[in-house]
Structure formats: C-alpha cells, structure tokens
Amino acid sequence: MTTREWLQDRWVTASVAITAAFAVAAILLGFVILPLLQGNRLYANLWDAICSAAGVLTRSVQTAIVPPREPVTKVVLTPTMMQPADADAIGRGATLAQNCTTCHGARGLSPADAPNLAGQYPFFLYKELKDFQSGARVSGVMQPLVDRLSDRDLRDLAAYYAYLPRLPAAHAGEQRPSIVIYGAPLRGIAPCGACHGALDYKLGSAWLEEQPEAYLHAQLANFAKGERHNDIEGVMRNIARQMTADEIAAAAQYYANTPPP
Amino acid sequence: MPVNKRLILAHLWLAFAGFAVALLLGEWQMLVRSPLHAWIGDPEWYYRSVTAHGTTMAYVLPTLIAMGLGYFIAETSLERPLIGVRWAWIGYALAVIGTVMAVIPVALGRASVLYTFYPPLIASPFYYIGIVLVVVGSWIWVLLLSLNLYSWKRANRGKTVPLPMFMITAGSYLWAWTAVGAALELLFQIIPVSLGLVNTIDAGLARVFFSWTLHAIVYFWLIPTYLAYYTIVPRAIGGRLFSDPMGRVAFALFLVVAMPIGIHHLFEDPEIGAGFKYLHSAFTAVVALPTLMTVFTICASVEIAGRLRGGKGWLGWIGALPWRNPMMLAVAFSFVMLGFGGAGGLINMSYQLDVTVHNTQWITGHFHLIFGGAIVIMYFAWAYDIWPHLTGRALDCDGLIRLQLWSWFVGMLILTFPWHLVGIFGMPRRMAFYDFTDPEIARQAVSVMISVVGGAIVLLSGLLFVIILLIGHRAAAVVPPAYRYSIALHPPQRMPAVLNGFGLWVALMLALTIVNYGFPIANLLSVAGSPVPAVRVGDVK
Numbered sequence: 001m002t003t004r005e006w007l008q009d010r011w012v013t014a015s016v017a018i019t020a021a022f023a024v025a026a027i028l029l030g031f032v033i034l035p036l037l038q039g040n041r042l043y044a045n046l047w048d049a050i051c052s053a054a055g056v057l058t059r060s061v062q063t064a065i066v067p068p069r070e071p072v073t074k075v076v077l078t079p080t081m082m083q084p085a086d087a088d089a090i091g092r093g094a095t096l097a098q099n100c101t102t103c104h105g106a107r108g109l110s111p112a113d114a115p116n117l118a119g120q121y122p123f124f125l126y127k128e129l130k131d132f133q134s135g136a137r138v139s140g141v142m143q144p145l146v147d148r149l150s151d152r153d154l155r156d157l158a159a160y161y162a163y164l165p166r167l168p169a170a171h172a173g174e175q176r177p178s179i180v181i182y183g184a185p186l187r188g189i190a191p192c193g194a195c196h197g198a199l200d201y202k203l204g205s206a207w208l209e210e211q212p213e214a215y216l217h218a219q220l221a222n223f224a225k226g227e228r229h230n231d232i233e234g235v236m237r238n239i240a241r242q243m244t245a246d247e248i249a250a251a252a253q254y255y256a257n258t259p260p261p
Numbered sequence: 262m263p264v265n266k267r268l269i270l271a272h273l274w275l276a277f278a279g280f281a282v283a284l285l286l287g288e289w290q291m292l293v294r295s296p297l298h299a300w301i302g303d304p305e306w307y308y309r310s311v312t313a314h315g316t317t318m319a320y321v322l323p324t325l326i327a328m329g330l331g332y333f334i335a336e337t338s339l340e341r342p343l344i345g346v347r348w349a350w351i352g353y354a355l356a357v358i359g360t361v362m363a364v365i366p367v368a369l370g371r372a373s374v375l376y377t378f379y380p381p382l383i384a385s386p387f388y389y390i391g392i393v394l395v396v397v398g399s400w401i402w403v404l405l406l407s408l409n410l411y412s413w414k415r416a417n418r419g420k421t422v423p424l425p426m427f428m429i430t431a432g433s434y435l436w437a438w439t440a441v442g443a444a445l446e447l448l449f450q451i452i453p454v455s456l457g458l459v460n461t462i463d464a465g466l467a468r469v470f471f472s473w474t475l476h477a478i479v480y481f482w483l484i485p486t487y488l489a490y491y492t493i494v495p496r497a498i499g500g501r502l503f504s505d506p507m508g509r510v511a512f513a514l515f516l517v518v519a520m521p522i523g524i525h526h527l528f529e530d531p532e533i534g535a536g537f538k539y540l541h542s543a544f545t546a547v548v549a550l551p552t553l554m555t556v557f558t559i560c561a562s563v564e565i566a567g568r569l570r571g572g573k574g575w576l577g578w579i580g581a582l583p584w585r586n587p588m589m590l591a592v593a594f595s596f597v598m599l600g601f602g603g604a605g606g607l608i609n610m611s612y613q614l615d616v617t618v619h620n621t622q623w624i625t626g627h628f629h630l631i632f633g634g635a636i637v638i639m640y641f642a643w644a645y646d647i648w649p650h651l652t653g654r655a656l657d658c659d660g661l662i663r664l665q666l667w668s669w670f671v672g673m674l675i676l677t678f679p680w681h682l683v684g685i686f687g688m689p690r691r692m693a694f695y696d697f698t699d700p701e702i703a704r705q706a707v708s709v710m711i712s713v714v715g716g717a718i719v720l721l722s723g724l725l726f727v728i729i730l731l732i733g734h735r736a737a738a739v740v741p742p743a744y745r746y747s748i749a750l751h752p753p754q755r756m757p758a759v760l761n762g763f764g765l766w767v768a769l770m771l772a773l774t775i776v777n778y779g780f781p782i783a784n785l786l787s788v789a790g791s792p793v794p795a796v797r798v799g800d801v802k
Contacts, residue, residue, distance in 0.1 A: 011759040019517065019769050022547070023540075023776055030539030055534025055784055078460045078794055181302055185692060186699050191304075199303055202796070 073136045073230045075127045077204045082122045085159030093160025096153055099145060108164045113212040119166020124206045125158035128230070136230040169197070169209035170257060177250040179243070187242040192251050204232060213256035220248045262743055263333050264342040266651045268349055272329030273644065273651075275357065276322045277727055283317035284723040286310045291676075291716040296697040296706045304693035308373040311691075315376030316367065318632075320395055321360050323482040326640055327436070328352065328402045330485050331429050333647060335406060337744045338423040339413045345405045352405070355398030363391025371799035375691070377475070378443075378451060380467040383795040386455040389447050396440050403433040421756040424505055425492045425746050431512040432484030434763055435477055438770060439520050442473025454795045461792035465532035466785040472523035473778060480519035480548075482632055486639035487511070490559045490592060493646055495747035497588035500566025505749035507558045509760040511551035516766040518548045521777035528615045532791075537781050538612055544777065545610040552603060556596065563592070565750065587662045591642035594670035598634035602627060605681065620691070623684025626677045633719070634673040638666065641726055650744050654736040661729050668722035675715030679708035 006012055035049035043049040051058060085093075097108075100117075104110050108118030117125065131137035132146045133154075146154070178184075180198060183191035193199035196208045208216065222228035223240035231237055240248070263269060290310050292298050301307065336343050343349065365387065366372040372384035410422065410430050422430075446467050453459045491508040495501055502508070524541035527533050567578025583589050605627045608614045618624060648656045656662075683705045688695070697706040759765045785791065 005758075006764075009758060011757050012765055015759070015765055015769065019773070022543070023773070026540050026543035027536075027776075030543070031536040034539060035536070050536070053534050053536025053539075054780060055532065055537060057788060076794075079797065080457075080460055176302070182300065182694050182696065185694060185696055186701055194304070200305060203794075 070229050071135045073131050073232060074134055075130045077123055079203060085163060089156045089159045090163045093156035096157050097160055108161050113214045115211055115215055117161040118164035120161055120207050122158040122162035123204055125161055126154055127204060129154040129157060131230040167210040177254050179247040179251050180254050189239050189242050208255040210257055211255055213252045213258050216252035216255055217248060263336045263650055265332060265346055269329045269333045270651050271353055272325045276325035279317040279321045281723060281727050283314045284720050286314040288716040288720040291713045294693060294695060295709045295713045297710055297713055300694055305370055305373060307693035309367060309370050312373050312375050313367045316363060319376050320392060324395060324399050325356060326485055328399060330643060331402055331406055331433060334425045334429045335409045338425040338746060339409060344409050344412055348401055349405055352398040352401030355394045359391040359394030363388050373798050377471060380451055380462045380464045381793050381795045383454050383797045386452060389452050389455055393447055396444060400437060403437040406430050406433045421753050422761050424508055425488060427509055428488050428512045431516050432481060434767055435516050435519055436481045439474050439477035439481060442470045446470035460795055462795050463792045465791060468527060468530060469781055469785060472526045475526050476523040477520040480515050482636050485643060486636045487555055489639045489642055490555060492746040494588055494592045495562040496745055498566045498583050498586055499569060500562050501750040502747040503558045503561035503750055505753045506760055507554055511554045513766045514551040517769045518544050520770060521773035522548060525610050528612055529619050532785060533781055540777055542610055542612050587645055587659060587666060588642055590663060590666045591638050594666060595635045595638050598630055598673060602631035602635055618684055620689055621684035622688045622690050623681050625690050626680030626684055630677040638669055644730060648730060648733045649739060649741045652734050653738055654733060655739045656733045657736065658729060658732060665722055665725045665729060668718055672715050672718030672722055676712050676719055679711045683708045
C-alpha cells in the first residue's frame with residue numbers, strides 16, 4: 001500500500017481517530033478534570049495541577065521541612081569510599097592508635113568493656129570516627145581524642161584496626177535467638193543477622209561478634225531512647241525502639257557470646 | 262508438516278526441563294515459609310530459590326515456548342520449510358548459554374535479586390548478561406518470523422496471511438518492543454553498576470523501565486495460549502472458529518495496548534504523577550477488550566462444536582461437548598482460571614482498589630492463577646497436540662493426559678484461592694519468614710497450609726506432564742496426518758489490508774509509548790540527585 005492508500009483506508013483513519021480520542025479523553029480526565037475536582041486547594045492554579053499530575057517535582061505549598069532535633073551523620077557510604085589499605089596507611093594508623101590503647105587494648109581487644117576494634121569493618125570505623133568529630137555521635141571521651149585528627153588520620157586508624165585479626169565468632173551448636181535470625185516481622189524488625197553478619201552483611205553495619213555484652217546492651221538502649229542518633233536514616237533507632245527488653249538482652253548476649261547464666 | 266523437528270523439540274525441552282526444576286523450587290518455597298516446616302534459618306536461601314524460580318518461569322519457559330511454537334507455526338501454517346534455520350540455532354544457542362550463565366550466579370547466591378531485579382539491589386553481572394543473551398536470542402526469532410512472513414507474502418501476493426502466522430508474528434513484535442524497557446534498564450543502568458563502573462543507581466527510573474516490560478511480557482506469555490484458543494481448540498473438538506477477523510483484531514489490540522499500560526505496576530510509587538497513573542489505568546481497561554472478544558469468539562466456536570455434535574436448546578450444547586477430549590478440558594479449565602484471574606486483575610488495575618492489595622500475597626496469587634493456571638495449561642495443550650507431529654510417535658495416553666490436566670486445574674485452585682485470601686488479610690509478599698505463632702497472623706496459617714497442599718498437587722501434575730512427554734518419545738511410531746489448524750466458519754475471502762499486516766498497529770503502539778511513557782522517563786532523567794547507592798548482594802560476609 002502506498003502512503004496515499006494508507007491515509008484513505010477507513011480502517012486506518014478510524015483506528016487512529018479512536019485511539020487518539022481515547023488518549024485525549026484520558027489525558028483531560030487525568031491531568032485536568034480529576035485534579036481540579038479534588039477541591040483540597042493543593043494547587044495554586046490549573047498549571048500547578050497539571051504539573052503535579054505529570055509528576056513534576058515541586059515543593060508542596062503545605063509542607064515545610066522539619067530539621068532533625070539533634071545532629072545526624074553526614075557520612076555517605078559507598079562501596080569504594082575506602083581505598084584498599086597499604087602498609088604505610090596501616091603503619092600510620094598503628095602509631096595514631098597508641099592513643100587508643102587505654103580503652104581499646106594494645107591489639108584492639110578491650111579489657112574494659114569498650115568495643116573491640118580488631119577486625120572491625122573499615123567503613124564502620126571511619127564513619128563512627130567522623131561522627132564523633134561532627135558531634136553526630138556523642139561521647140565525652142572520644143570527642144576530644146578525634147577532634148584534631150585529619151580525614152587521612154581517620155582513614156589510617158580505620159585501616160589499622162581493620163587489619164588486626166578479629167576474635168573468631170564461636171557459636172558452636174548454640175541455638176541462635178529468634179531476634180538474631182528471624183527478627184520480629186510484625187514489629188518491622190529485620191533480623192540482626194541480616195546486616196551484622198550471621199546471615200548477611202550490609203555496608204556500614206558493624207561487626208558485632210565478641211563485642212562486650214555491656215557495651216552492646218548500652219548501645220541498643222541508647223538507640224531506643226534516641227540518645228544515640230548517628231545511625232543512617234534512623235535505622236537502628238527504629239529497630240531498637242521496637243525491641244523488648246528481653247530481645248535486647250538476648251541479642252547482646254548472643255553477639256557477646258557470653259554463656260547463659 | 263514441521264520440517265525442523267529437532268529445532269522445535271530442542272526449544273520445548275529446554276523450556277519444560279527448566280519448568281520442572283523451577284516447579285520443585287516453587288513448592289519448596291511454599292513449604293518452608295509455611296507453618297508446616299521449621300524456618301530454614303537463612304532467608305538468603307529462600308531468595309536464591311525465588312530468583313531461580315522466577316527467572317526460569319518468567320524468562321526461560323515462556324520465551325522458549327514462544328520461540329519453539331513460532332518455528333512450528335511458521336512451518337505448518339505457511340506450509341514451507343523455515344528460512345534461516347542456522348540463525349534459529351544460533352538464537353537457541355544464545356538462549357542456552359544465557360540460561361546457564363544466569364543460573365550459575367543464582368545458584369552460588371550471587372544474584373538473589375528476584376527476576377524483577379529490584380535495584381538498588383545489584384547482582385553478579387553474569388546474571389544480567391545471561392538474561393540479555395536469552396533476550397537477544399529471542400530477537401533473532403522475531404527477525405526470522407518477520408523474514409518468513411514477508412517471504413511468504415511476496416510469493417503469495419493478494420492472499421491472506423494464515424491466522425496462526427498473523428498471531429504469532431503479532432506476539433513477536435509485542436515481545437520485541439516490550440523487551441526494550443528491561444534492556445534499557447539492564448544496559449544503561451544495572452550492568453554498569455554491576456560491573457563496578459558506577460556505584461549509584463536511579464531506582465525509580467529503573468522501575469519505570471521495568472514496568473515498560475513487566476505488563477506486556479504477561480501478554481507475550483499469553484500469546485501461545487490465545488493462539489491455541491483460536492487455532493487449535495475449534496479443530497480439536499470438532500467445531501469451527503466463529504470469526505477469523507475477530508482473532509486478528511484481538512491480537513492487533515494486544516499489540517497496541519498491552520505495552521503502554523505498565524505504570525499500573527507503579528501505582529504506589531511516588532516518583533510517578535497521578536495523571537500518568539490514571540492514563541495507564543484507563544488504557545489497562547482497554548486491554549480487557551481483546552480478552553473479552555476472545556472469550557466471546559471461543560465460546561461461540563465451542564458452541565458450534567456442541568451443536569454439530571447434536572446439542573440442542575439454550576444450554577444443551579454444553580452437555581454435547583466432547584468432555585473426554587483433553588483439548589476440551591484444557592480450554593474449559595483455562596477459561597475458568599482466566600475468569601477468576603481476570604476478575605482479580607480488574608481489581609489490581611483500579612487505582613484505588615489496588616491500594617488494598619498492593620505488595621500482598623494477593624498479587625502473587627493473582628499472577629500464579631493467570632500465568633501458572635490459565636496460560637501454562639494451554640502450553641500443555643499445545644505440547645500434547647503437536648507432540649506426535651514432532652516425535653513421529655503416537656501419544657496414546659488420553660487417560661493420563663486428562664489426569665494431568667485435572668490435577669493441574671484442581672491444584673492451581675487449591676494453591677491460589679487461599680493465596681488471594683491471605684493477601685486480603687494483609688499478608689505481605691516477598692518475605693522469607695512469617696511468625697505464625699503471633700496471634701495477629703495465626704489465623705492465616707490454615708490458608709497458607711492449604712496452599713502448600715495445592716502446590717504439591719501442581720508439582721506432581723507438572724512432573725506427570727514431563728513423564729507423558731517422555732512416554733511420547735518411546736511410543737509406537739506412526740505417520741501423523743498433515744498438521745491442521747482450525748477452519749473459520751466463514752473462511753476469509755477478502756481481508757482488510759490492515760488486518761493482513763502490522764504497520765498500523767506497530768505505529769499506534771510506538772505512538773502510545775511516546776504519549777504514555779515519554780514524559781515520565783524524560784522527567785525522571787532530568788531530576789538531579791535521584792540515584793541511590795547500590796546494594797550488592799552476595800558480597801563476602
């Protein structure tokens with residue numbers, strides 16, 4: 001068929017006309033008539049209504065941005081933000097770490113219920129150090145210690161502690177608590193193990209195995225109360241708030257690997 | 262008669278072998294998340310299994326069925342050997358390599374992202390590249406169908422294209438265009454991240470691209486089923502096809518409106534404006550038309566068979582139908598499941614009603630009923646009908662075939678009805694663990710357990726299907742008569758030009774794509790700062 005024949009074909013004209021008429025009617029209804037019928041004065045004028053129906057991003061006239069009450073983390077985590085550590089970085093980190101041994105131990109294993117840093121993920125270490133610096137994570141001890149350190153210092157410290165051998169997770173034959181492997185779906189709690197190891201690891205999560213029980217317990221309690229608030233998008237605050245006291249105790253005990261009483 | 266029988270059998274066997282394995286995985290998933298089984302303890306195994314099940318059932322099975330049947334239809338309806346057999350084997354090889362390439366990372370736990378990809382989850386690049394290879398293999402098939410059709414047209418000027426060839430080619434064009442959405446998502450968004458070239462991805466845009474594929478792919482799955490309704494069923498039960506042009510109009514409508522409606526999968530996604538959701542919802546309503554036309558035409562065709570067999574009165578023809586004929590059973594079961602599934606679909610496509618079922622088990626129940634039920638049962642029917650023509654051996658086990666079709670039908674209903682129900686109760690989908698000891702969801706336990714039983718029946722029925730096909734390879738050799746398709750009540754004498762080709766329909770499909778998808782995609786592309794960090798699955802723990 002030639003173009004001319006196409007244009008004269010009744011099937012062609014009818015099909016195109018019906019399709020176009022349907023599309024125009026649907027567009028009129030969806031973009032003009034229905035938004036105007038809403039009647040909730042969301043739109044300043046007709047053009048506003050059309051833009052909104054089309055999905056153009058505009059700031060709604062009715063909402064103001066509520067700033068968070070306390071400082072939150074400014075660290076953006078990406079899989080490539082921590083370059084593979086070289087020996088120099090680890091060596092510099094080891095020197096800087098002389099300042100940390102009182103609490104975190106000579107080889108990153110704490111004798112004093114401070115977190116064990118040996119073998120901790122470098123992403124997590126770096127983020128926490130940054131958060132202590134910015135005040136997103138509050139600690140009267142840590143803040144003055146990291147205050148004057150450069151970004152490179154923080155990266156070197158993270159590299160050094162990540163390099164140290166971690167304590168093995170020894171849970172031989174032990175039944176894992178349900179909060180660790182099931183979470184509590186009806187309260188919106190993902191299993192601890194889905195991010196912190198045991199099941200899976202998610203970037204930015206801490207290695208929790210063999211951390212002191214008292215420390216883990218205190219952190220969960222602080223998240224629940226909102227006193228610790230440097231978790232990205234409030235993930236841990238939302239989880240800890242929903243956890244029962246028994247679940248907090250069970251999770252802390254499991255990861256600390258303390259024998260049941 | 263089909264000439265390239267090995268080519269067609271190779272496609273169908275790869276499809277059915279994958280189907281059997283995926284069926285087993287599906288039932289395992291039903292079982293381990295039900296109250297009948299202790300929790301496996303690691304959700305990763307569950308998602309790994311779901312990914313393998315979905316990838317095989319959604320990509321490998323229907324694509325290879327459509328390809329194999331496409332070659333069969335090209336040879337039998339055009340009554341000449343396939344042009345480009347070597348290219349067909351290359352397409353098949355790509356599908357095999359792609360399948361193996363995709364399945365290995367899934368099995369290793371490096372690709373537990375489900376078949377719908379769900380960025381920002383990012384899997385091993387081999388998984389995505391494997392799927393791309395399957396799709397590229399199928400694009401070769403699209404080109405070959407076109408080539409064969411136009412070569413036939415050149416040699417038969419003025420003649421009407423046989424209905425089966427018209428329909429399968431319409432389906433292939435639908436597939437070619439609908440696969441473009443996922444291809445754009447994979448090639449420009451996901452694979453660069455998966456290869457480590459980029460670390461962030463615009464998940465909202467990726468979902469829009471996937472929605473481009475996600476609804477029309479369902480109609481691509483459905484094409485062989487509707488083909489069987491129109492071109493096999495009336496012949497197999499001794500009737501006439503009520504209307505040949507009606508079938509062409511239905512398939513032309515699928516081509517035009519199956520694709521520009523995918524945003525109804527994104528009703529709850531905030532990155533799409535309500536106007537476009539409405540527009541897609543309105544066009545989704547139109548896509549019910551070709552199905553309603555098909556139901557009418559096929560019921561009328563079946564009625565002709567009933568009356569030819571002596572049925573009288575308003576409903577007397579129903580009793581006169583050949584109910585022991587497997588094809589009669591298959592089409593009846595398929596229609597029942599299509600009816601319930603279609604009714605559910607009308608709920609899903611309604612902007613407001615969808616809110617109540619979104620992301621619940623209702624949706625999973627829905628697509629299992631439509632795809633696993635109404636569509637796949639006609640894949641079985643196809644296989645039973647053409648098997649003697651491919652193997653050169655008789656398939657004399659109507660009793661087993663009836664048992665297989667009955668058990669699939671009953672199993673599917675037992676599987677999917679409670680599945681819908683728990684969805685209405687609010688049971689979310691895509692979760693690996695449900696705490697049925699919690700009083701809030703304890704009452705859903707019974708429904709979930711009934712579904713597991715239904716799944717077991719479906720699994721046994723699926724295995725029986727494979728056994729019947731194997732029996733078909735070892736039965737007594739016969740020389741089957743020439744393969745025939747349904748004859749229309751009024752065989753077409755003069756067909757309007759638009760119903761003998763695809764130009765108009767493809768043009769309308771492209772135009773509606775631009776109208777319905779152009780702005781949302783351009784809008785999202787223009788938003789700065791929307792990409793989010795990728796979450797790589799299966800990284801070393």
